[in-house]
Amino acid sequence: MKTVIYSFSGTGNSLAAAKKIAAALGETELVPIASLEDTAGSVLPAAERIGIVCPVYFSGLPLMVASFAERLEPGSAQYLFAVLTHGGGGESAALRQLDSILRQRKGRGLDAGFGVMMPGNYIMMYESPMGQKQQEILAKADEEIAAIAASVSRMEKVALPSSLINRILYMLIYPWFRSHARTDDKKFSVTDACISCGTCVEVCPAKNIGLVDKKPVWKHRCELCCSCIHTCPVKAIQAGARTEKWGRYRNPDVTVAELKMQKKDTS
Numbered sequence: 599m600k601t602v603i604y605s606f607s608g609t610g611n612s613l614a615a616a617k618k619i620a621a622a623l624g625e626t627e628l629v630p631i632a633s634l635e636d637t638a639g640s641v642l643p644a645a646e647r648i649g650i651v652c653p654v655y656f657s658g659l660p661l662m663v664a665s666f667a668e669r670l671e672p673g674s675a676q677y678l679f680a681v682l683t684h685g686g687g688g689e690s691a692a693l694r695q696l697d698s699i700l701r702q703r704k705g706r707g708l709d710a711g712f713g714v715m716m717p718g719n720y721i722m723m724y725e726s727p728m729g730q731k732q733q734e735i736l737a738k739a740d741e742e743i744a745a746i747a748a749s750v751s752r753m754e755k756v757a758l759p760s761s762l763i764n765r766i767l768y769m770l771i772y773p774w775f776r777s778h779a780r781t782d783d784k785k786f787s788v789t790d791a792c793i794s795c796g797t798c799v800e801v802c803p804a805k806n807i808g809l810v811d812k813k814p815v816w817k818h819r820c821e822l823c824c825s826c827i828h829t830c831p832v833k834a835i836q837a838g839a840r841t842e843k844w845g846r847y848r849n850p851d852v853t854v855a856e857l858k859m860q861k862k863d864t865s
Contacts, residue, residue: 599625599646599647600625600626600627600644600645600646600647601620601623601625601626601627601645601646601647601648601649601750602626602627602629602643602644602645602647602648602649603616603619603620603626603627603628603629603648603649603650603651604629604630604631604634604641604643604648604649604650604651604666604670605628605629605630605631605650605651605652605860606630606631606632606651606652606653606660606662606663606666606803606860607652607653607803607823607852607857607860608653608719608803608821608823608824608825608828609719609823609824609825609828609829609847609848609849609852609857610848610849610851610852610856610857611653611683611716611717611719611849612651612652612653612681612682612683613651613849613852613856613857613860614716614849614851614852615651615681615683615714615716615739615743616628616649616651616681617851617852618740618743618744618747618851619649619651619681619743619746619747619750622744622747622748622751623647623747623750623751627645629643630803630859630860630861630862631652631662631663631666631803632662632803632804632860632861633860633861633862634666634669635662635804635805635861639669640669640670640671641666641669641670641671642671642673643670643671643672643673643675644673645675646675646676646677647675647676647677647678647679647750647753648670648672648675648677648678648679649678649679649680649681649750650663650666650667650670650679650680650681650696651680651681651682651683652680652682652683653682653683653684653823654682654683654684654685654687654688654689654692654713655692655775655779655822656688656768656771656772656774656775657687657688657691657692657764657767657768657771657772658688658691658692658695658768658772658775658776659692659695659696660821660823661776661779661780661821662803662804662821663696664695664696664699667696667699667700667703668699668703670700670704671704672700672704672706676753677709677710677750677753678700678706678707678708678709678710679708679709679710679711679712679750679756680693680696680708680710680711680712681711681712681713681714681743681746682696682711682712682713682714683713683714683715683716683739684713684714684715684716684718685715685716685717685718685719685720686715686718687761687764687767688764688767688768689712689713689759689764690713690758690759690760690761690764690765691761691764691765691767691768691772692768693708693711693713693758693759694758694760694765695768695772696708696711697711697758708758709753709755709756710749710750710754710755710756711756711757711758711759712742712746712749712756713759714739714742714743714746715735715738715739715742716735716736716739716849717732717735717736717847717849719824719828719847720822720824721824721827721828721837721841721844721846721847722782722785722822722824722837722838722841725844725845726828726844726845726846726847728845728847732847736849736850775822779820779821779822780818780819780820781818781820782820782822783806783816783817783818783820783822784816784818785837785838786814786816786826786827786835786836786837787835787836787837788813788814788834788835788836789834789835789836790834791832791833791834792812792813792814792830792832792834792835793831793832793834794809794812794813795831796809797829797830797831797854798814798825798826798829798830798835799814800858800861801825801826801829801854801857801858801860802823802825802826802861803821803823803825803860803861804819804820804821804823805817805819805861806818806819806820806821807826814826814835824837825857827841827846828846828847828848829846829848829854829857830846833846
């Protein structure tokens, strides 16, 4: 049975989850959502199962994922599922947002929705878990991903989780995120440690970074995925004074090369 999984990932959590689910299912095509940004019109996957794997941002969907969902045409697919990675909650509201977009635009919602806690990466507010704590979170996530893959393989109907607190948080903070995400890259800066390697340009899923005089410049169409900060090999990119002291995070099962590939059409 053919499966297509569309994924969006900043520091690799969602990409790692998508890869593991794909490996468990077999006969699965992984398509980076960022690779479809330059294409117009509807997205028409030819598959019996369709999945969306992405992180939760401010109790909702990344802007690129919300836009993609409006273009997705499930067609005759038998099963539509989503897996949302998060650093500590919000998945229920984000899943319901995705379900609502699909129902309003396409008349058909999710057959199953799942959340998986993984190390948070929003370095603009906090430091990612490190050491033993990180390993524990990732080990538990692997168990949950394996269970999700088994459920998807059986095409089980799974009701979307519900949380009044998540819903309230979504109503309070997601509008702020939606209005600020694109231009909040004004908080990013680069130090003299920059080696002009261009890694930040290549990993940015939104194509939001260019090099001017061999230094990164942000173009104000940011997704706030923080990939540029976390993948800089010399920690030259900062988002305020606190980030200089904080460690960087990339999912250990995803390479920088794989993050770079997200912008490219892999079909």
